[in-house]
Amino acid sequence: MLRAGGRRLLAPVLRRVGGGGAAAAAPAAVGGARAYHERVVDHYENPRNVGSFKDDDPSVGTGLVGAPACGDVMKLQIRVDESTGKITDACFKTFGCGSAIASSSVATEWVKGKQMEEVLTIKNTEIAKHLSLPPVKLHCSMLAEDAIKAAVKNYEAKKAKLGQNGEEKAAEA
Amino acid sequence: MLRRAGHLAAAGTAGASRRFARRNPLLPTVPAVPSSICRDLGASIARASSSAGAPPSRSLSDRAGVGGGGECWSCGARGAFLSCGSCGSVQPVDPAVDFFRIFGLEREYNLKDNNLEGKYKDWQKKLHPDLVHSKSEKERAFAAEQSALVIDAYRTLSKPLSRALYLLQLEGIHIDEEKTITDPELLMEMMEIREAVNDASDPQTLKKIQSQIKKKLETWSHSFQEAFEKRDFDRAVKATQRMRYYERAMEETVKKL
Numbered sequence: 001m002l003r004a005g006g007r008r009l010l011a012p013v014l015r016r017v018g019g020g021g022a023a024a025a026a027p028a029a030v031g032g033a034r035a036y037h038e039r040v041v042d043h044y045e046n047p048r049n050v051g052s053f054k055d056d057d058p059s060v061g062t063g064l065v066g067a068p069a070c071g072d073v074m075k076l077q078i079r080v081d082e083s084t085g086k087i088t089d090a091c092f093k094t095f096g097c098g099s100a101i102a103s104s105s106v107a108t109e110w111v112k113g114k115q116m117e118e119v120l121t122i123k124n125t126e127i128a129k130h131l132s133l134p135p136v137k138l139h140c141s142m143l144a145e146d147a148i149k150a151a152v153k154n155y156e157a158k159k160a161k162l163g164q165n166g167e168e169k170a171a172e173a
Numbered sequence: 174m175l176r177r178a179g180h181l182a183a184a185g186t187a188g189a190s191r192r193f194a195r196r197n198p199l200l201p202t203v204p205a206v207p208s209s210i211c212r213d214l215g216a217s218i219a220r221a222s223s224s225a226g227a228p229p230s231r232s233l234s235d236r237a238g239v240g241g242g243g244e245c246w247s248c249g250a251r252g253a254f255l256s257c258g259s260c261g262s263v264q265p266v267d268p269a270v271d272f273f274r275i276f277g278l279e280r281e282y283n284l285k286d287n288n289l290e291g292k293y294k295d296w297q298k299k300l301h302p303d304l305v306h307s308k309s310e311k312e313r314a315f316a317a318e319q320s321a322l323v324i325d326a327y328r329t330l331s332k333p334l335s336r337a338l339y340l341l342q343l344e345g346i347h348i349d350e351e352k353t354i355t356d357p358e359l360l361m362e363m364m365e366i367r368e369a370v371n372d373a374s375d376p377q378t379l380k381k382i383q384s385q386i387k388k389k390l391e392t393w394s395h396s397f398q399e400a401f402e403k404r405d406f407d408r409a410v411k412a413t414q415r416m417r418y419y420e421r422a423m424e425e426t427v428k429k430l
Contacts, residue, residue: 064361065355066353066355066359066360066418067351067354068352068354068414069417070417071417071420075360075364093368095367095421095425139351139353142353143353
């Protein structure tokens with residue numbers, strides 16, 4: 001009952017905006033104020049590179065980040081060619097809103113085929129611009145930027161640890 | 174985001190439900206008014222809730238008096254709180270009144286009252302805009318604001334997480350909504366829960382997951398209570414983050430059931 005009351009408060013505003021019929025017909029129109037960019041809808045409906053790599057694979061880096069205010073969680077993984085430092089593959093799994101899903105989907109597309117140093121320069125603002133995210137959804141692209149950084153960091157930490165273990169083993173021998 | 178598209182669909186039927194609602198003065202709804210007025214109303218509601226959400230300023234609380242309530246603008250009787258006890262006139266919103274006071278409660282996480290809904294309905298019987306439709310424009314505006322404020326108060330206090338966040342807000346604790354976290358233990362657990370919900374194909378499995386989430390919610394709710402009492406706000410904020418994640422997962426199970 002209460003929730004319905006809130007909708008009714010909103011309803012006149014929504015009707016006003018959607019009055020022409022076009023906005024009301026768009027499936028991704030939110031809050032009546034604006035429709036999401038078609039790229040967001042596209043990535044939401046057909047997310048690219050959804051999946052998981054084995055976390056214990058030494059060539060895999062896993063970035064796990066969350067937005068506690070929304071209850072979103074995002075996992076972005078990269079597979080790195082050790083000899084070249086190039087990201088050969090990427091995948092993600094995101095539980096969150098459409099903008100968070102679209103942002104991480106775009107992020108996996110952008111990191112593929114790039115050098116690790118190069119992807120560290122990807123800024124959330126670029127992702128947000130590409131998807132035309134509204135200001136209230138900027139933090140979703142921030143989450144994707146942080147996930148890329150966390151994945152690279154995780155890969156490097158793993159590699160350093162493996163290298164260390166290798167040295168220790170060599171010393172023992 | 175796409176979730177919210179549902180509101181649009183709801184908008185289409187709002188006209189019909191509003192006609193219904195007008196027969197029931199208890200339903201928190203706005204009488205049919207031109208959209209320009211509705212817009213102003215929306216703005217005033219936003220103002221009312223934001224001002225009520227802010228920590229009350231000392232001077233205002235003092236002015237309101239210890240017993241709560243001031244002088245009625247209409248009949249001048251003392252102790253008018255939300256509405257006047259003598260003449261029944263709806264009073265203007267006092268930004269110093271927090272949600273707990275509206276329900277006569279202490280500012281505590283564990284509510285000592287389980288009749289929030291009853292009190293909420295009692296207030297709407299006094300404040301609902303439909304009750305003052307023949308009164309002055311001024312009082313109709315007061316009723317719209319007060320009624321919306323009481324709805325907001327009821328919604329906020331009736332749910333543990335929003336109640337916890339409101340308490341932190343009253344303490345002046347700012348929670349950065351944009352902040353991202355990397356706590357692997359917390360995030361792994363959330364990932365696993367959400368995957369389990371996603372993969373669950375039968376109601377039994379979902380119910381089982383629900384009861385697990387419910388237990389965790391209780392644990393962290395208790396943890397919030399403890400931290401808040403000790404004024405350990407860092408821990409209290411962390412507990413609300415956990416609660417948000419579990420609430421979200423719970424919502425997903427409900428959607429699937």
